[in-house]
Every structure is written in C-alpha cells, then in structure tokens.
Amino acid sequence: MGRSPCCEKAHTNRGAWTKEEDERLVAYVRAHGEGCWRSLPRAAGLLRCGKSCRLRWINYLRPDLKRGNFTADEDDLIVKLHSLLGNKWSLIAARLPGRTDNEIKNYWNTHIRRKLLGSGIDPVTHRRVAGGAATTISFQPSPNTAVAAAAETAAQAPIKAEETAAVKAPRCPDLNLDLCISPPCQHEDDGEEEEEELDLIKPAVVKREALQAGHGHGHGLCLGCGLGGQKGAAGCSCSNGHHFLGLRTSVLDFRGLEMK
DNA sequence: AACGTTTCCAACCGCTTTCCT
DNA sequence: TAGGAAAGCGGTTGGAAACGT
Numbered sequence: 001m002g003r004s005p006c007c008e009k010a011h012t013n014r015g016a017w018t019k020e021e022d023e024r025l026v027a028y029v030r031a032h033g034e035g036c037w038r039s040l041p042r043a044a045g046l047l048r049c050g051k052s053c054r055l056r057w058i059n060y061l062r063p064d065l066k067r068g069n070f071t072a073d074e075d076d077l078i079v080k081l082h083s084l085l086g087n088k089w090s091l092i093a094a095r096l097p098g099r100t101d102n103e104i105k106n107y108w109n110t111h112i113r114r115k116l117l118g119s120g121i122d123p124v125t126h127r128r129v130a131g132g133a134a135t136t137i138s139f140q141p142s143p144n145t146a147v148a149a150a151a152e153t154a155a156q157a158p159i160k161a162e163e164t165a166a167v168k169a170p171r172c173p174d175l176n177l178d179l180c181i182s183p184p185c186q187h188e189d190d191g192e193e194e195e196e197e198l199d200l201i202k203p204a205v206v207k208r209e210a211l212q213a214g215h216g217h218g219h220g221l222c223l224g225c226g227l228g229g230q231k232g233a234a235g236c237s238c239s240n241g242h243h244f245l246g247l248r249t250s251v252l253d254f255r256g257l258e259m260k
Numbered sequence: 261a262a263c264g265t266t267t268c269c270a271a272c273c274g275c276t277t278t279c280c281t
Numbered sequence: 282t283a284g285g286a287a288a289g290c291g292g293t294t295g296g297a298a299a300c301g302t
Contacts, residue, residue, distance in 0.1 A: 014271085014272080015270095015271075015272095015295090015296090016270075016271080016296090016297095017270090017271090035288090036287090037287075037288070038286085038287060038288085049272090050287085050288090051272085051273090051288085051289095052271075052272080054288075054289085055270085055271065055272085056270090056271080059269095059270070059271085060270075060271095087291065087292090088290090088291090089290075089291065090289075090290060090291085101289095101290075101291080102269085102270075102271085102291095103269085105291070105292085106268070106269050106270085107268095107269095109268095109269095110267070110268055110269080111268095
C-alpha cells in the first residue's frame, strides 16, 4: 500500500528559502488565502513541496507573527501550559498570540528546558528531580508583573510528601514550578481537585464547532472559559483583568484560541 | 587569525488526524 | 463505513552564527 509522496522530490527545492521564493509565497497567499497547500506550489510557481510552503508561511512569513525574544510572562505561561498539556506545542502556541508551535518548541528545548534542569526540575514531569538543586526557578525578576502573582499562587500550593525535605527553604517570590497540577494518576483523596484539573485540560481540545458556539461570538474565545473556567470567574477573561493560571489575562491576547 | 565547540533555529521527515467521497 | 487525500503535528536534523581557546 503506502501513500504517494506529498511531492515529487526530484523536482523540488529544499533547504533555506530564497527571498524570491518568500515573495512568491507571500504574494500568492495574499491573493488567494491559505489552504490547498498541495496545489499551491505549482499555482504559485514554486518548486517546493506543499508541506514546505505551509511551514514556511506558518512559521516565518505570516504577517501576525511576533518575532523577537520571549517575555518573562510568555516564559511563565509556556511553562504552565506545558505542565498542563505536555508537548502539545500547537495547543500551547494557540495560547501565545504571534508565536508558532515550532518557535515555542525550539525555545523550550534551548532555553526553558535547560533552565528547569539547572534548577533541579524535571522538564517532563515538572517535578523536582531527586537531589535536585533548587526548589524554585526564576526567570527574570518581575515583582510588579503578573508573574509575581502567578508565583505567589504557586508558592501557596500544598506541599507534597516527597517535598518535605525542601519545605524549610524560604518561600521565594520566584515562580515555583512544582505545580499541583498532575497527570490523571494521582492520589485518591483529592478526587475532586483532580476532576477540576482534568476539566482544565479537556476544553483545550474541544472541537472547533464547540469553540465557535461558545460565548466568543467570533471574537475569539476567552482563555479561561476555553480551559473550562466559569464565565466571569477567575481564569475567565471575558471581563477585563481576570486571571488565568495566575496570570492577568489582560497581559496577553488570547485571540489565538479561535484556532483553525 | 585560525580552529574547534556550542548554540540556536529553520526546515525536514514521518506519523496521526481530519476531511471528503 | 471504508479508504484515500490533505492537513496538522511533534521529533529530529543540518547548517549558520556565536563563542571560546
């Protein structure tokens, strides 16, 4: 069986894109919109695989991309979302306007992962590694930002048995990544909380129809609601100034939630 | 200045999911 | 409902740039 290749490799360019190729792709997408990636290269006069065109557009040429360094808030949000969603880069990217899954994935692998490891935290489980160096991780100190609020929330999280050795350490305003959120295999006695945590994650993968039917009304779904929160409750950004995962949602634009 | 090493990120690859007939 | 095509996703790689000796 097997599938036919997505493109005829013998007649396609590979490697870095030239300026001319970029211009052709941008011009074509501007004129015809995104989609039909398979037929796009031929239509646009590009000797590229459709996949390659799609990737180039999504990761580099899209006009709404926010390039440049990640902010401390973005760092923090990525860590928190990763602790909830794992390596679901596209879902994480959907919550960081202007950032692509590829960019976030790269950033995670080159910066955040290392920071976490250096702080004695397992970047996969977000738990302290046995004999880990530190109890908290600090991105840029930002006492006046939402990060501080998030850190405060996290610092007040219940302490688990295996952490008791580190309990004596002074509470630090830096972000404590040892979140209480964990995969659905935890203790029996916190069934209720577990349920809530699962509810946090579930809506992140709801179908497009459900999202559109939500109270976003075509203006993008509020992140708090998108992740299962009550409208108007903490975590819902339907009204200004609410928090999501301890971050002021007004800091971030969640239009990305409107997803494909 | 030259060379080796490390870091970073754009791009590729192959698998999975979704859509369509 | 099945099967094929297209799109999407996440892991991995290659090469350029930055850095150290």
